[in-house]
Amino acid sequence: MNSATILVIDDEVQIRKLLQITLESNDYSVTQAATAKEGMITAANHPPDLILLDLGLPDDSGHHVLQQLREWYTKPIIILSVQSSEEDIVKALDNGANDYLVKPFRTGELLARIRSAIRGNLSEENDPVIDCGSLQIDLSARIVKKNNEIIKLTTTEYALLCMFVKNEGKVLTHHYLLREIWGPGYINQSQYLRVFIAQLRKKIEDDANRPVHIVTESGVGYRFVAT
């Protein structure tokens, strides 16, 4: 999910359409403007994360629009223009444009330049954290917290917990768990499972004697419940 918003200011409807399709299929949220005036108003009302600006607008000079935008807009502006003269490029860049692409442009390159411009400008993304009441699991950081304190889990304990979390609510049989975590040769070692279930409960349950998260389904296996 990207959800960065991009404002396209261009008078050619086919270009706007192309950009909208291209950008939206890359998870950007797109708004459009066909004139300089419309562009300025849209940018002011809903400041986007990046602006794609055509220099050849009908109602105002593109360079002037750029200057006006830069009075207050600090995020990236990329120029798209049929003008390839050095004079135009230098002027646009010195007026505060972050990049300048000559039309017709290659969409892959445009997307890469957009990524480059947005990079670092975006707020830091957090990892997907699974929340189970007092229990929090960050799979990408391999961190498990209980009441906001980090719990140390061994490799096997963590593998077990992951199996449970990824199959929340489902009953996992002894055989299944043993095969997935220890390997196919261990499907009869139910005792292993009991030992590690006990250890896991001691670490993640508030009261290990009355487990809430890891419920035993006698004769079948165990089930993990989030709340």
Add this chain to the structure above:
Amino acid sequence: MNSATILVIDDEVQIRKLLQITLESNDYSVTQAATAKEGMITAANHPPDLILLDLGLPDDSGHHVLQQLREWYTKPIIILSVQSSEEDIVKALDNGANDYLVKPFRTGELLARIRSAIRGNLSEENDPVIDCGSLQIDLSARIVKKNNEIIKLTTTEYALLCMFVKNEGKVLTHHYLLREIWGPGYINQSQYLRVFIAQLRKKIEDDANRPVHIVTESGVGYRFVAT
């Protein structure tokens, strides 16, 4: 008065000469390197305000050099290349390049793009100093201080620390660290890692016997915590 320093990494002597003259007449201070290796060393010893990198170096792939630089170098990198394929451009930009100019380029445009890159960098932030209690790490200056005293770290030790700092809080597996720092052929040399972790701890931890920053996750890897 400009006084921003620019490092030119290019194997063609006439290009280097041209750039030197052009840049110096625009009040930039220029350093040069003819090979990837030389470029990396120069960049590390005297980090410039901007790097102009040619992708077609004789001793290493330009994309690889770019990746290596981006491990620690946070200021702008502009690619100069005879390669004009979309694939090369997209790859370079996604590897952390700020801009990409195809040779032969127009000097006026290059200067404008340099101004644009430096401008955006200055407005954003200064030296990104990471503060971890008694420990301070300046990635762009490659300086590590503990209790305000500079600590000498070897190349490998520093690379390790960078990996940790950039992934603060996350568990980095042995395989990952070995692959990133020593290369794919070393993923089984866990002992290397242990030796260097011990050395790093001796240098950055208050009490190496009770490490606070570099926490070992037995059977998995290590985790860096800033506190």
Add this chain to the structure above:
DNA sequence: TTTTTCTTTATAAAATCTTTATACACTTGG
């Protein structure tokens, strides 16, 4: 050369896994 850094080997310590032992809960048939 001398110095620094990296690689390799050796060994002690720590952490984890496996195994054994025992206790508990629950069901079922006498």
Add this chain to the structure above:
DNA sequence: CCAAGTGTATAAAGATTTTATAAAGAAAAA
């Protein structure tokens, strides 16, 4: 009701793996 059988929980000892550290030899840099 009890006693035997089945399935589960937990502690703790023993075995194994993993880790920490020193130190010596090799390679690279100054």
